[in-house]
Amino acid sequence: MKTVNTIITTLMVSAFTLTGVNAQNYKAPSIDATGKVMDAQGKHIGWVTTDGLIKDASGKKMGQVNSEGTLVDANGKKLGKTEKNGNFTSHFAKTKDDQWTASEPMNGMCEVKDKDGKTMVVVHENYKQYGACAYHCLSMKKDHKEMKMK
Numbered sequence: 058m059k060t061v062n063t064i065i066t067t068l069m070v071s072a073f074t075l076t077g078v079n080a081q082n083y084k085a086p087s088i089d090a091t092g093k094v095m096d097a098q099g100k101h102i103g104w105v106t107t108d109g110l111i112k113d114a115s116g117k118k119m120g121q122v123n124s125e126g127t128l129v130d131a132n133g134k135k136l137g138k139t140e141k142n143g144n145f146t147s148h149f150a151k152t153k154d155d156q157w158t159a160s161e162p163m164n165g166m167c168e169v170k171d172k173d174g175k176t177m178v179v180v181h182e183n184y185k186q187y188g189a190c191a192y193h194c195l196s197m198k199k200d201h202k203e204m205k206m207k
Contacts, residue, residue, distance in 0.1 A: 086196070087179040088188050090165070094195050105184050105191035119194045128190040137190060143167060143180070145189035157189045 086096050094103040104112045109122030120130045128137040128145075137147045143159025160168045162182040169178045169189045180188030 085168075085176045085179045086192055087166075088181055088184050088191060090181045090183060092181075092184060094191055096196070103191065103195040105187050107183060109187045109190070111187070111191045111194050113195060120190070122187050122190050126186075128194070130194070137193065139186055139190050141186060143169065143185040143188060145169070145193065147193070159185055159189065 084097055084099070086094070088094050088105060092105045092107070093101060094105060096102050101114050103114050103119065104116075111119045111121060113119050118131050120128055120136065122128050122139055126139045126141070127135055128139060128148075130136055135148050137145055139145050144156055145159075146156040157169050157171055157177055159180070160170070162185070165182050167180045167182055167185045167188070168176045169180055169192070171177050178188060178192040180192075184191070
């Protein structure tokens with residue numbers, strides 16, 4: 058009986074250890090207090106300013122969130138809509154379920170999650186309103202995808 062308890066205990070400890078190790082390997086893309094945008098690998102991919110201007114790592118303007126909360130690219134095409142609480146809905150979304158939602162700040166940071174609850178980007182509270190938009194634009198450029206109207 059003692060052997061069975063030892064085996065069960067060992068299996069439970071192993072399961073919890075593997076779960077903990079797996080969770081620690083994930084690093085979400087982020088926007089820090091200075092507006093620097095980093096991808097999941099820690100590579101600098103751009104900047105966002107407190108007034109909603111989005112630039113790539115070389116300083117080239119990628120887009121901006123205008124006064125109505127609409128994300129427009131450098132040519133003025135609409136790409137999405139942001140709300141004051143940081144929620145972001147892509148211009149191409151077919152339903153409201155396709156939006157990203159932002160959490161309340163915890164220790165100065167907000168998590169922006171997709172409809173499935175996956176953390177897409179961690180944003181400093183200063184950039185909560187623009188963080189999802191900025192990451193959307195910069196990740197599209199990083200992946201060499203064109204931001205165009207569908």
